[in-house]
Amino acid sequence: MDLNRERLPFEDNSIGVVFSYHTLEHLDNYLFALSEIHRVLKHGGVFLVGVPYLTLTQYNLVNPYHRQNFNEYSFDFFDPQKLLGSAAEAGSVMFRKAFHRFHYLPEFEGRSDKRKDWCRRHLLNVVQKIDFGLIAMKSGGAPVVSDDATAESLLLQFDGYLKARRAYPTQPPGA
Numbered sequence: 175m176d177l178n179r180e181r182l183p184f185e186d187n188s189i190g191v192v193f194s195y196h197t198l199e200h201l202d203n204y205l206f207a208l209s210e211i212h213r214v215l216k217h218g219g220v221f222l223v224g225v226p227y228l229t230l231t232q233y234n235l236v237n238p239y240h241r242q243n244f245n246e247y248s249f250d251f252f253d254p255q256k257l258l259g260s261a262a263e264a265g266s267v268m269f270r271k272a273f274h275r276f277h278y279l280p281e282f283e284g285r286s287d288k289r290k291d292w293c294r295r296h297l298l299n300v301v302q303k304i305d306f307g308l309i310a311m312k313s314g315g316a317p318v319v320s321d322d323a324t325a326e327s328l329l330l331q332f333d334g335y336l337k338a339r340r341a342y343p344t345q346p347p348g349a
Contacts, residue, residue, distance in 0.1 A: 177210075178203040184214040187312070193335040195224040196303075199240045205267075208252075212267045217315030221269065221308040222332045223249075227276070227301040229294075246274045249308055269308040270318045273325035277303045305332055 175183075178201050192211050198204050211221055226234040228245040235243075250256045252269040282290055282300050293300045307328035309318045 177207045182210045187216045189214045191220045193222045199242045204242045215310035217312035219310045223306040227304045229298045268311040270320045272307040272320045275305045276301045
């Protein structure tokens with residue numbers, strides 16, 4: 175399946191959770207894929223996403239297979255509440271960000287939150303990857319709740335999916 179141009183094989187508003195780990199950055203037309211994920215998610219459905227962080231030079235910015243870059247603001251463009259008066263307000267793809275979580279490189283782990291924030295904003299190679307929990311919002315749906323309890327629940331769900339995922343074999347069977 176080509177996620178850049180093919181519709182997902184699910185009915186509209188039929189899925190409760192979509193988990194994507196290090197996939198979106200490889201898509202040329204990630205906005206189409208995002209619109210398809212939004213289409214199949216129910217109102218209040220969850221999109222859990224893990225992607226490389228924008229300023230990681232060693233494996234992200236120089237990777238010829240990476241087509242998109244992400245940081246903590248990437249999905250704010252799909253939340254009409256955050257971008258009142260912008261094009262996002264009239265968009266059909268709407269998500270409310272419940273959380274984002276940074277995975278800092280080891281040399282930054284022990285630093286204070288204030289120091290990590292400064293380093294992340296001003297230096298390269300501070301954060302390796304970032305995770306998001308997004309809640310699908312549909313026109314006419316009930317208000318979406320995004321509080322600390324929701325964020326904590328979705329973080330646990332993300333970690334559960336990450337732990338349960340299966341890697342593809344590196345060699346074909348029988349090789």
